[in-house]
Amino acid sequence: MDYLPVNSVIHFGILNSLRSWNFFEKNNSILGYANTGGFGIDGCVSSLIGASLADPNKLYFGVVGDLAFFYDMNSLGNRHVGKNIRLMVINNGRGVEFRNYGHRAYQFGDHADKYIAAAGHYGNQSQKLIKDYSENLGFEYLSAKNKDEFMKVIEKFTTHQITEKPILLEVFTNYNDESEALKIMYNLRKSSSGVTKKIIRNVISDKGIQILKKIIK
Secondary structure (H helix, E strand, O other): OOOOOOOOEEEEOOOHHHHHHOOOOOOOOOEEEEOOOOOOOOOHHHHHHHHHOOOOOOOEEEEEEHHHHHHOHHHHHOOOOOOOEEEEEEEOOOOHHHHOOOOHHHHHOOHHHHHOOOOOOOOOOOOOHHHHHHHHOOOEEEEEOOHHHHHHHHHHHOOOOOOOOOEEEEEEOOHHHHHHHHHHHHOOOOOOOHHHHHHHHHHHHHHHHHHHHHHHO
8 A cells, every 4th residue: 555656546356355455544645446336356457447548647556356357358458548557466366255264165165166266267377378468468567476576566566657558467376375364464453472463564564563553443
């Protein structure tokens, strides 16, 4: 959140993307939207692109999961896509919502992947599929597979300047890590373990912890 330029706009995919970002405060000048009316994966990227046409001089960010992206990826081929688009795709290779510890499908373990979460579809976390597709459609492609790689590209992804091309950042994650991170966030109030606090500080920093305390209060 701290990297987002002031007066920008951000669109979220529903469930995991929207929930994760809601743990943190954003600058009041930044407008946030999500397609929660139908509560499905359809149309997240299309909505982002459509909204971005309203003001070519304003930056429009999007954060969607891989299934939501692939469902709506044809929208990137629209000839009106502007240079003010910044799209982050969280590629965990499945509908990770169904593998999160608190979801009803979690009890099915790996069977949830086969029958519910659509694991293995859409290239099975291919390192080239989204890269080639987005670059061929005129996007600058960035990627990250861990925190170090993410920190190397995040400033470029969030630069306040309108770049020569729209940018797509693909972040590869592990569904176990996502579920564990969500569990930590939901149990911050209960946690008194020094080990857990150390893990949290390593992940979100002291400033992030102060923000979370304000939200919890």
